[in-house]
Amino acid sequence: xxxxLQNGQPIRTAVEDALPKSFPQQPPALWILTPEQRLxxxxxxxxxxxxxxxxxxxxxxxNKLARVRELKMLQSPGNKTLPIAVQTTVLSPxxxxxxxxxxxxxxxxxxxxxxxxxxxxxxxEGRSLSQNDILTFSLHNESKxxxxxxxxxxxxxxxxxxxxxxxxxxxEYARVRAGEKRELTIKEGVLMTDQVGEETIKLIxxxxxxxxxxxxxxxxKRRGGMKGLNPxxxxxxxxxxxxxxxxxxRNDNWATG
Numbered sequence: 001x002x003x004x005l006q007n008g009q010p011i012r013t014a015v016e017d018a019l020p021k022s023f024p025q026q027p028p029a030l031w032i033l034t035p036e037q038r039l040x041x042x043x044x045x046x047x048x049x050x051x052x053x054x055x056x057x058x059x060x061x062x063n064k065l066a067r068v069r070e071l072k073m074l075q076s077p078g079n080k081t082l083p084i085a086v087q088t089t090v091l092s093p094x095x096x097x098x099x100x101x102x103x104x105x106x107x108x109x110x111x112x113x114x115x116x117x118x119x120x121x122x123x124x125e126g127r128s129l130s131q132n133d134i135l136t137f138s139l140h141n142e143s144k145x146x147x148x149x150x151x152x153x154x155x156x157x158x159x160x161x162x163x164x165x166x167x168x169x170x171x172e173y174a175r176v177r178a179g180e181k182r183e184l185t186i187k188e189g190v191l192m193t194d195q196v197g198e199e200t201i202k203l204i205x206x207x208x209x210x211x212x213x214x215x216x217x218x219x220x221k222r223r224g225g226m227k228g229l230n231p232x233x234x235x236x237x238x239x240x241x242x243x244x245x246x247x248x249x250r251n252d253n254w255a256t257g
Contacts, residue, residue, distance in 0.1 A: 071215065208253070
């Protein structure tokens with residue numbers, strides 16, 4: 001198609017049309033749509049005035065979409081129950097707050113926020129949040145084993161990033177001991193809802209540590225190939241990059257949800 005803009009927006013024949021009107025004099029473009037025939041993301045409007053660059057950009061974006069979907073579909077082996085319970089608190093920005101017990105002044109210039117609810121990950125699923133709300137997290141190891149815990153965010157724009165722990169932290173930082181309940185600070189891990197659309201939070205628990213940066217879309221590195229990765233790290237590489245090789249891993253050693 002060959003879209004044209006008016007007041008910064010593509011011109012459509014009708015408001016409900018999935019694709020904009022095409023004009024012969026405009027350069028070609030390709031849009032990636034959802035099954036419901038809506039633009040998947042505003043960044044997935046790919047210019048094709050240079051076909052070679054357009055094809056490369058299309059391939060790169062489709063690879064990112066495939067990685068996002070693979071990670072979302074990654075399930076615990078044998079429907080294993082998660083040993084770590086995650087609780088999230090929603091903080092909404094306010095100019096001032098008279099009820100100090102229900103408010104918190106956040107560092108880094110974020111200002112006052114009111115606590116508007118506390119939910120489990122299952123309870124918050126499907127809820128609509130306001131733009132610029134902040135989610136904080138607590139982790140409770142309800143089992144009798146120590147587990148390494150990783151919170152991953154799959155963003156609206158296809159980015160995959162670690163909420164907790166920061167990939168630059170030492171490996172043991174992700175360990176939550178048996179029975180321990182850890183409240184994550186603003187510095188340790190939060191999710192800021194600064195984009196409109198669906199956010200996915202993925203929890204991964206394991207009895208052995210993993211390199212969480214392996215999952216980050218923008219920073220993914222093969223570290224010289226698969227050599228040197230533990231079995232769960234290899235499985236995660238396969239999941240994010242779509243390889244279907246050796247994926248065996250003992251069912252009682254890891255879980256996700």
